[in-house]
Amino acid sequence: MAYENLQPKEVFHFFEELCNIPHGSGNLQKISDYLVSFAKDRNLEVIQDSELNVIIKAPGSRGYEDKEPVILQGHMDMVAVKEDSCDIDMLTEGLRCKTDGEYVWAEGTSLGGDDGIAVAYCLALLDSKEIPHPPLEVVITTNEETGMFGASAIDLSSLKGKKMINIDNEEEGAFITSCAGGARVYSDFSFEKENKTGVLYEVKVDGLLGGHSGEMIKCGRGNANHILARTLLNAMDAAEISLVSIEGGVADNAIPSGAVAKVVVPAENVVDFKESVEQTLEEVKGELEVKDPNVNITCTEAGAEDNYSCARFEDGRMIVSAIISLPDGVQAMSAAVEGLVETSLNLGIIKTEDSSVTLEHSVRSSVESSKNMLIKKVATIVTTFGGTYSVSGQYPGWKYRQHSELRDHMVKVYEEMYGKSPRLMAIHAGLECGLLSEKIKGLDCISIGPDMQDIHSTKEKLSVKSAGNVWEYLKAVLK
The missing domain is CATH 3.30.70.360 (Alpha-Beta Plaits)
Structure with a gap:
């Protein structure tokens, strides 16, 4: 295992598990079934729809059972690209994970940190019996990279949460609050x-x-x-x-x-x-x-x-x-x-x-x-x-919300942890927040994530330190 000595160990364990499963857009049956099996093995409520979207629900930890549910959201597909000289069949084979302790990458191919790290965070939270958290509603969508088709089709009527943390950002310390439509x-x-x-x-x-x-x-x-x-x-x-x-x-x-x-x-x-x-x-x-x-x-x-x-x-x-x-x-x-x-x-x-x-x-x-x-x-x-x-x-685009309890809370936690304010930003890239906001009336959402470089390319890298920082921050926000 290339990432076995990296911290946070629980996050990189699941990230490498995901890397071992081919999951380019349009090739998602195996990874969707893996997520379903993960949930069933832990006796968690799980829904898999015809588009292979997966929703996993977990009760709050001890003392948090009656808290308001929080939605955690990411997508399971990646942009699967490889160098001409690479002999991997990305339809059937996993990635060749590499690390120097500072960054992780995949040899000859894209890494899929966008958005595999989101899924890894969610699985590590759901797997833990020690991390305090409110009831969690984890929404993992499909084919985001080719048109947000999973998010367009997903039925969220069973969700009770009104606050959503999207983990599809590539810059630590930057909170995305709105994005373009496309x-x-x-x-x-x-x-x-x-x-x-x-x-x-x-x-x-x-x-x-x-x-x-x-x-x-x-x-x-x-x-x-x-x-x-x-x-x-x-x-x-x-x-x-x-x-x-x-x-x-x-x-x-x-x-x-x-x-x-x-x-x-x-x-x-x-x-x-x-x-x-x-x-x-x-x-x-x-x-x-x-x-x-x-x-x-x-x-x-x-x-x-x-x-x-x-x-x-x-x-x-x-x-x-x-x-x-x-x-x-x-x-x-x-x-x-x-x-x-x-x-x-x-x-x-x-x-x-x-x-x-x-x-x-x-x-x-x-x-x-x-x-x-x-x-x-x-x-x-x-x-x-x-x-x-x-x-x-x-x-649709995701419009900036003038009043956001979630944003206020996440900014406060960030300032307490790091002694500075996060950067609130709008981006030109598309996120699923706009589509999902249309499905849940009054949804309050923010997008975060760790530092990544050159996503959607064979030069893609994920910062190990930043992945750890965002993990600690996410746990503090949920606590």
Whole structure:
């Protein structure tokens, strides 16, 4: 066990148990069943619904039986990404956990600290017979990372609590009190196929930092999908290359760090094609020199001169033209909160299947009308270029609560423990608090969590010390 000597031992025990179970979004049966078994083994009331959401209820500890219940909430799914060289099958295998005593991470893959640490905290609390706490209602949702589908579907009518601590924050000492709303936009471009004679090349964009498309979008990091489309369009201006396939990204709410396309290049145009790719790389490197300095674009021969099935040149050009015409990144900053992104979008996924290319965007805004207008802008561009679109996974923003007993209590406990005030903040990322607040009238909630770095990427790390600090703080709040 990689984490067996870390403190708090009980938290990292369960965190590693979770890491041993594959739990990328959409692959949650095993981890959901694990949570149900955990509850049944301890004679706790448990509900598992058709979306695999799990609710576990525990009575208050001795002396706390008649206290008001507290809801603890997180999500069980993770953004499952891995490095190209990593041989783990994230659908069937657990993570290779590593630690240096200061941080924990997973070798070659994302860690899933978002939101595995929340689940670990909850399990450690439910497992303990020593920690004083009021009645607990633990809500662990599914597929948060791909559209908050679990939170949208969950039935919370059996809950009695009106105060909820969401543990889906990545900064210790920062209490999230409101967040943006969002939606997923799916676009599809069909193309006609033809056989073209030429050399098959693979064009690859990699080396980018990636990261969470809510929290990191303000950093201006490169989007591999957009860079690849730009590279291809420039190459199409230099030579009549034909698109075979284009793929990029792993989740619509993760800034894509890599993307790859296969193209057919007429033998007489190979030199022009390569020069165009090199020129695009030079331009992009200059633009991202500070924000994303390790960007790389390569073109590698993937097949000798032959006949290949590919998209008609006109169709392929139309598709990459549509991609680079679509907006990307920050669209507006908040005038009310300094440094807060108000509206953004991220082209997280491109994939090719048979005779169509599909795009998946994550759209976010703290202003509902701006979110809707940005969706309309994407839809207009897509249809103008001959594509079709659909919208799903819409979730509301979480509005700041002027009067909050929970916030007042948590601030007081924090000040008593640390001699300073926590930072109250709004974020551009989406949290489930907005959706769950619609299901429980008058719900009072705050979001907290330990320090994490580069979530949704293979560079993800969780601070051991911070995880311990938040554990002690959470216990003090419940006491």
